[in-house]
Amino acid sequence: MTNDRFPGHNFLPYVLVFPTLAVIAVFLVVPFVQAVHMSFFRLSPIGRTRVYVGFRNFEELLRAPDYHQSFLNTLLFCALVIGIGLAVSLFIAVLATQKIRGAPFYQVAFIWTYAMSPAIAGVIWALLFDPSIGLMTSIIRNVTGYRLNFFTEPIGAFALVTVASIWIMLGYNMCFYIAGLQNVPGELKEAALVDGAGPWKVFWIITFPMLSPTTAFLMFVNTLYAFFMVFGMIDVVTMGGPSQTTEFLVYKIYRDGFARMREGQASAQSVILFLMVASIAGFQIWMSTRRAVYSR
Numbered sequence: 001m002t003n004d005r006f007p008g009h010n011f012l013p014y015v016l017v018f019p020t021l022a023v024i025a026v027f028l029v030v031p032f033v034q035a036v037h038m039s040f041f042r043l044s045p046i047g048r049t050r051v052y053v054g055f056r057n058f059e060e061l062l063r064a065p066d067y068h069q070s071f072l073n074t075l076l077f078c079a080l081v082i083g084i085g086l087a088v089s090l091f092i093a094v095l096a097t098q099k100i101r102g103a104p105f106y107q108v109a110f111i112w113t114y115a116m117s118p119a120i121a122g123v124i125w126a127l128l129f130d131p132s133i134g135l136m137t138s139i140i141r142n143v144t145g146y147r148l149n150f151f152t153e154p155i156g157a158f159a160l161v162t163v164a165s166i167w168i169m170l171g172y173n174m175c176f177y178i179a180g181l182q183n184v185p186g187e188l189k190e191a192a193l194v195d196g197a198g199p200w201k202v203f204w205i206i207t208f209p210m211l212s213p214t215t216a217f218l219m220f221v222n223t224l225y226a227f228f229m230v231f232g233m234i235d236v237v238t239m240g241g242p243s244q245t246t247e248f249l250v251y252k253i254y255r256d257g258f259a260r261m262r263e264g265q266a267s268a269q270s271v272i273l274f275l276m277v278a279s280i281a282g283f284q285i286w287m288s289t290r291r292a293v294y295s296r
Contacts, residue, residue, distance in 0.1 A: 082222045093181060118165075
């Protein structure tokens, strides 16, 4: 097969693949192996003395109430980002693919949110909801009489970070949903309409099942974002507060490793987080693709 595709260049495929494999090895495999190794040690902040403790770091994490709370907050945040985010993205994508004036403009306008880094998006949302000068804070206060302060209110801070994260992923999700909607065969929907099915029934019976591969992929990507890529926003907006409500697992790893100088426990947390996300993502893709419709 190699000789047929690359005649006279038997090693060319390996040369082309090598840069990608090298990047994966240097920036993913090697750090993970180092994290696994460090998770079995305790490092003293003074003198950097390394002491082997076995599985003690993992045992203490599983008994720590603050780690349990961070774990539950992260799962809730991930579920909201995936559930609400994908539902809203699909709803807007369906509206943007209708035969209306300016539809191409709307399709492009909604995508720009993903071009913004989480840190920059966090700055924008923090300014909008600033307790003193925030535009949205002022509007909420004038309409409802309620003064929002996400710096001191745990529920408000959690809601702000969740909504901002959904907003960031909105454009990315819509981009794939719009592409998926445009690839749904029109003759299938026309045949269902001729048989007497309404628009809502056509969507659930034909359109939505045809989007199952897209939904499975977006669930995986949004899971990665909720567990890993939200760090920049948390660091800019809430720094894990108030009362550690937004100290999700990825931010707790940073706080324990660099601020609290618990490098062994931080390494153990990173190993648990990696295994957990890999398991969730694998189960997610397996469950989502069991009934996926790939035929067109």
